[in-house]
Amino acid sequence: MSGARPPALAALAAVVLAAGLALVLAIAAGRVQSVRVAAAEAEGRMAAALWEEAGGAQSGARAVGGLLGERATILGAGDGGDRAGAYAYEAGALDPAAWIAVEPHGADGLPGTLPGGALAIALAGAALVAGWAARRRRGPVSSRYPRGIALLSLGCVALAAAIAGRWADGELRSLSAATAARGAQAVELALAGGADPARAARVAHLPWAEDGALEATSEQWTMPAGVAAAIAASPDRAGQPAGAPYTVEADGATWHVAHAADVHLAFLGYERTASPALALAAAAALAALLVALALHLVQLAPRPRALRRMLAAWGLLAPAATLILAFTLGPLLFSLWISLHEWRLIDPAPLFLGLDNYAALLADGEWGSAIGNTALFTLHVPAAMAVALALALLTRGSRRAMRWARLALFLPGITSVAAIAVVWKWLLSDRYGLLNRGLERVGLDSVPWLTSPDTALVSLMMIGIWMVVGYQIVVFQAGLAAIPRDWYDAARVDGAGPWQRFRHVTLPGLRHTLFFVLVTSVIGSFQVFGLVYVMTEGGPLGATDVAVYHIYREAWEFLQFGNAAAMSWMLFAVVFAATWLHFRFLDTRRAHG
Amino acid sequence: MGLVTRAPQGVELRGVEKRYGEVVAVRALDLEVRPGELVVLVGPSGCGKSTLLRLIAGLIAPTAGEVWIGGRRVDDVEPGARDVSMVFQSYALYPHMTVAGNLGFGLRVRGTPRDEIERRVAEAAAALGLSDLLSRRPGQLSGGQRQRVALGRAMVRDPGVFLFDEPLSNLDAELRLRTRDEIAALHRRLGTTMIFVTHDQVEALSLGERVAVMDRGRLQQVGTPDEVYRRPRNLFVAGFVGSPPINCIPLARDEGGRLVGGPFALHAPAGLDRATLGVRPEDLSLAGGGDGGDPTGAGDFRAAVLRVEALGSEQRVHLDGPGDAAWVARAGPSLRVAPGDRVRISIAWERSHLFGPDGRREEMAPRPMNRPASP
Numbered sequence: 028m029s030g031a032r033p034p035a036l037a038a039l040a041a042v043v044l045a046a047g048l049a050l051v052l053a054i055a056a057g058r059v060q061s062v063r064v065a066a067a068e069a070e071g072r073m074a075a076a077l078w079e080e081a082g083g084a085q086s087g088a089r090a091v092g093g094l095l096g097e098r099a100t101i102l103g104a105g106d107g108g109d110r111a112g113a114y115a116y117e118a119g120a121l122d123p124a125a126w127i128a129v130e131p132h133g134a135d136g137l138p139g140t141l142p143g144g145a146l147a148i149a150l151a152g153a154a155l156v157a158g159w160a161a162r163r164r165r166g167p168v169s170s171r172y173p174r175g176i177a178l179l180s181l182g183c184v185a186l187a188a189a190i191a192g193r194w195a196d197g198e199l200r201s202l203s204a205a206t207a208a209r210g211a212q213a214v215e216l217a218l219a220g221g222a223d224p225a226r227a228a229r230v231a232h233l234p235w236a237e238d239g240a241l242e243a244t245s246e247q248w249t250m251p252a253g254v255a256a257a258i259a260a261s262p263d264r265a266g267q268p269a270g271a272p273y274t275v276e277a278d279g280a281t282w283h284v285a286h287a288a289d290v291h292l293a294f295l296g297y298e299r300t301a302s303p304a305l306a307l308a309a310a311a312a313l314a315a316l317l318v319a320l321a322l323h324l325v326q327l328a329p330r331p332r333a334l335r336r337m338l339a340a341w342g343l344l345a346p347a348a349t350l351i352l353a354f355t356l357g358p359l360l361f362s363l364w365i366s367l368h369e370w371r372l373i374d375p376a377p378l379f380l381g382l383d384n385y386a387a388l389l390a391d392g393e394w395g396s397a398i399g400n401t402a403l404f405t406l407h408v409p410a411a412m413a414v415a416l417a418l419a420l421l422t423r424g425s426r427r428a429m430r431w432a433r434l435a436l437f438l439p440g441i442t443s444v445a446a447i448a449v450v451w452k453w454l455l456s457d458r459y460g461l462l463n464r465g466l467e468r469v470g471l472d473s474v475p476w477l478t479s480p481d482t483a484l485v486s487l488m489m490i491g492i493w494m495v496v497g498y499q500i501v502v503f504q505a506g507l508a509a510i511p512r513d514w515y516d517a518a519r520v521d522g523a524g525p526w527q528r529f530r531h532v533t534l535p536g537l538r539h540t541l542f543f544v545l546v547t548s549v550i551g552s553f554q555v556f557g558l559v560y561v562m563t564e565g566g567p568l569g570a571t572d573v574a575v576y577h578i579y580r581e582a583w584e585f586l587q588f589g590n591a592a593a594m595s596w597m598l599f600a601v602v603f604a605a606t607w608l609h610f611r612f613l614d615t616r617r618a619h620g
Numbered sequence: 621m622g623l624v625t626r627a628p629q630g631v632e633l634r635g636v637e638k639r640y641g642e643v644v645a646v647r648a649l650d651l652e653v654r655p656g657e658l659v660v661l662v663g664p665s666g667c668g669k670s671t672l673l674r675l676i677a678g679l680i681a682p683t684a685g686e687v688w689i690g691g692r693r694v695d696d697v698e699p700g701a702r703d704v705s706m707v708f709q710s711y712a713l714y715p716h717m718t719v720a721g722n723l724g725f726g727l728r729v730r731g732t733p734r735d736e737i738e739r740r741v742a743e744a745a746a747a748l749g750l751s752d753l754l755s756r757r758p759g760q761l762s763g764g765q766r767q768r769v770a771l772g773r774a775m776v777r778d779p780g781v782f783l784f785d786e787p788l789s790n791l792d793a794e795l796r797l798r799t800r801d802e803i804a805a806l807h808r809r810l811g812t813t814m815i816f817v818t819h820d821q822v823e824a825l826s827l828g829e830r831v832a833v834m835d836r837g838r839l840q841q842v843g844t845p846d847e848v849y850r851r852p853r854n855l856f857v858a859g860f861v862g863s864p865p866i867n868c869i870p871l872a873r874d875e876g877g878r879l880v881g882g883p884f885a886l887h888a889p890a891g892l893d894r895a896t897l898g899v900r901p902e903d904l905s906l907a908g909g910g911d912g913g914d915p916t917g918a919g920d921f922r923a924a925v926l927r928v929e930a931l932g933s934e935q936r937v938h939l940d941g942p943g944d945a946a947w948v949a950r951a952g953p954s955l956r957v958a959p960g961d962r963v964r965i966s967i968a969w970e971r972s973h974l975f976g977p978d979g980r981r982e983e984m985a986p987r988p989m990n991r992p993a994s995p
Contacts, residue, residue, distance in 0.1 A: 513712035516679050521726030521777065522700025531725070535716040 366592035384593035394594060396569060397577035398601065400484060404573055405552040407488035407495075412544060414492060415499035419507060420533075422500070433504070437497035444494075444557035451490050452477070452562045477563055480570035487558055487571055494558075495551070499544050506540030507533070546609050553602045574598045628656040628813040629690030629703060629780030631676060636685035638671055645671040647837045648685070653781075658807045658814040659842075660828030662821055664860065668837040669817045673783050676815060678702050690780050700729075703780040707787045711770035713758040719745070719769050720754040726777045744772040764795045771806075784816040788823065800827055821861045825849065833857050850971075855979040858898050864936060866898045866973075867947040878989060879974075882943025883921040886974070887987045896975040897986060903968040904949035906937060906957065919988025920966040923947070925957050939965070 257275045327334040366385070369378040388394050422432045439447060454461045455476035463473035476486045514532045523531060534541075556575040559565060565572035565580070578598070582591035631653040638646040646668045653659045661669040674680045676687060678699035687694050694702050705726065713722050723744055724737045732740075745751045748768045758766055767787060774782055784803070788796045804827055807814055818824055824831050825845040833840045833848060833856075840860075841853040852858035858866045871881035873893045879886040884897065923941030930953075937949045937957060942965075949965065957963055967988075974982040 511710060511712065513708045513710045514714065516674075516677075516699075517706065517708060517712035517773075518725070518729075519679060519699040520677055520704065520706045520783075521729060521773075522698075523725075523729040524700075527729045531714070531729070535714065538716070 362592040368589045370588045401574040407491045408548045411492040415496045419500045419503035439494045440497040448561035480568045483570045506537045510536035630655040632688040634686040636682045639683045658829045660816045660824040662824035663834035667834040705774035705777045705779040706783040707770045709786040744776045748772045782814040855975040864948045869945045871895045885989045894977045898973040901950040907964040925961045
């Protein structure tokens with residue numbers, strides 16, 4: 028329409044394109060960098076372990092020094108000397124783990140590979156040409172031009188993603204091979220320094236081989252039998268000089284392997300397992316979003332008022348949307364991704380397992396009992412609701428005493444769970460607790476409130492009731508206040524007594540409130556953690572091991588993040604199903620408006 | 621119909637008073653409602669009429685005085701045991717029950733056998749044209765239908781006394797008229813005692829066999845609609861009842877012993893120094909348009925026409941006078957006047973009222989003196 032538009036449009040498209048490309052490259056580079064850092068850290072741990080194994084002897088130090096010199100250049104931070112040594116020492120204090128490089132097949136199966144990208148560009152070009160042609164014939168066609176630009180941009184971004192992915196793959200592959208070679212070299216150096224070969228390997232947590240047979244386990248890692256067999260049978264193994272890396276295809280992945288000459292020690296160099304596919308897909312999605320946004324802006328450009336309004340709207344949305352993306356949606360998707368992998372946080376890269384985590388959980392008795400404990404614990408919700416409703420009815424009205432009573436009842440709900448748990452832990456203590464002292468004083472037997480598997484969960488349920496009642500009272504009272512007085516008056520004139528008024532007026536009048544409290548309290552109950560964490564730590568004998576606590580331990584004590592993420596999603600499924608059932612069978616809102 | 625089998629009950633209030641702290645909602649009030657009578661409690665909002673109804677229902681307890689229903693003192697009797705039923709302004713229908721459930725609620729909580737509940741619900745529904753709606757819920761009904769369900773719920777119980785708390789005020793104008801007629805018909809048919817609260821004086825006059833006018837917690841007058849309209853006991857009743865309201869002008873005794881105000885000079889009854897003259901709009905007659913001669917009749921006056929409301933069957937003529945007042949006259953449809961015209965107005969003095977300084981109506985009708993006061 029206006030003559031100034033095509034140049035402005037082109038500039039905008041260029042900006043969007045540049046941004047998309049930069050983003051893709053940055054993500055790929057970041058991925059490579061993070062793997063490099065992880066590799067360096069693992070090497071540091073290995074070096075420290077070997078150093079200790081060599082008893083700090085000269086040769087051990089040399090082995091370490093040799094490695095650390097390399098590492099220093101990799102990290103690009105300081106060179107050798109004290110700083111690297113200190114790092115290795117610190118790293119050695121960590122619990123060393125086995126490391127292994129796995130390159131899943133089909134890792135670079137992103138749709139945006141080279142041919143895909145080319146096809147996209149061709150399509151975009153064709154669309155653009157068609158747009159131009161249409162414009163020539165039928166005068167200015169405002170919608171086709173931006174559409175063509177968008178397609179072209181998308182194609183370019185996809186191509187860039189593919190190229191970046193290739194580059195990252197190549198980088199990581201060579202890095203992996205180099206690491207494998209250095210690993211073998213390091214073990215040889217350690218051996219030359221007098222270290223016992225079996226121990227050297229074990230301390231370094233390397234699967235090692237002697238007399239041609241690979242030992243497939245280390246302290247913390249079990250090599251898949253298929254991989255061990257494949258390495259043992261590899262024709263490359265015999266022909267390779269010591270320290271020269273080679274690859275073995277096994278178990279659906281590429282394993283980078285090197286071995287030391289004198290002892291038949293196989294060292295498995297590690298490599299990225301996470302293909303940049305996910306990052307690239309995210310980048311492509313983001314780029315598509317940017318392009319769509321740009322397109323929208325272009326379409327709105329001739330209408331400044333609409334444009335201003337849209338910009339204002341997005342400006343106002345941006346802070347909240349950013350927070351949601353960064354702290355809600357992002358972690359959510361990340362946990363879903365983790366749940367498909369084995370990942371121990373200290374692993375350089377997660378191992379893709381597909382749905383294995385979920386399958387294993389279905390057969391996991393401890394997880395099953397954690398879910399069962401959680402369900403049992405949730406039975407405190409109906410009890411709490413009955414208590415809360417009774418108290419809400421008793422403490423109605425605006426008299427001063429009632430107001431104080433309500434305040435007192437509400438206090439537990441706004442007190443820190445940790446504080447509550449600590450206080451109750453004292454109160455319920457077997458020998459010194461106030462409760463048991465009281466029982467003894469009146470001549471009764473003391474009760475092992477938190478120390479017997481029979482009573483611990485019930486004790487927690489009672490505390491759960493005490494904590495949640497105040498909040499429920501407040502909600503119930505709001506619901507009660509919303510019941511028209513006329514309903515009660517009409518019922519009284521009709522001859523309904525107090526119980527009948529409760530049964531026929533109060534309860535039906537509260538049904539939405541009851542439903543709301545039930546759903547929110549059940550969800551809250553499924554998420555119980557603080558009480559268990561502080562008071563029982565899941566014990567005794569796992570009697571109070573509830574789902575979220577189980578997940579916490581799986582992640583932060585056993586470092587099974589993949590497993591823990593899978594559990595989280597299963598818990599989510601359970602809560603979702605429970606809520607859906609509530610809505611399906613208890614929600615009466617649809618019945619009458 | 622067979623709906624009502626029991627005799628209607630009378631209601632009597634003796635010195636009933638209701639205080640909320642300092643606030644007196646109803647003060648020392650006596651009222652007798654005869655069995656089978658339809659009495660309308662009417663008054664401006666806040667006059668205590670709804671409080672009075674709730675006192676009768678037993679929803680609130682009187683601070684002093686006695687409530688008698690059917691010859692039984694019921695001050696300490698629960699509402700459900702007073703043999704009354706009540707229709708609320710909000711209808712107070714239970715949204716979670718069907719129409720049938722709402723109608724039968726009062727019987728159900730009393731443990732009435734199921735088949736009898738069904739029979740009586742069906743009868744009431746048939747009487748009110750609700751038979752097709754029995755399985756609906758209140759949320760699915762129109763305002764008029766809900767109103768009928770509320771009525772039916774009161775009928776089903778077959779009470780000695782019906783109480784209505786502004787049951788028509790949530791209906792639109794047309795439906796209100798129709799429902800008013802239906803309630804009147806219902807009363808004729810059932811013959812039950814009914815006490816009906818409203819703030820609408822037209823509704824009160826059209827519906828009530830007797831009308832009780834309340835203001836500020838006191839009964840101002842109890843009487844037939846005709847009595848209340850034609851012989852208001854005081855200025856408040858005169859002003860509250862009637863639409864457009866009664867025309868007033870203040871009068872004061874002059875040296876000549878006359879009550880004068882505006883163009884009027886009246887014979888002063890003994891002991892009356894100040895008074896208010898009240899004339900209903902229909903008691904003013906306008907003599908022709910134009911500027912005819914001087915007023916001829918005693919007490920006639922002249923005023924300019926400000927505005928004319930032509931309502932079809934009648935006209936309301938807004939006058940710039942007498943004196944500083946602005947009266948409204950009701951005239952037939954054939955009168956031809958226009959804003960700006962000066963008209964001569966004569967008053968039907970025998971139907972007019974003189975109110976003393978305390979608002980009480982003088983028994984004697986005002987009498988104009990032959991000589992008009994100076995303008």
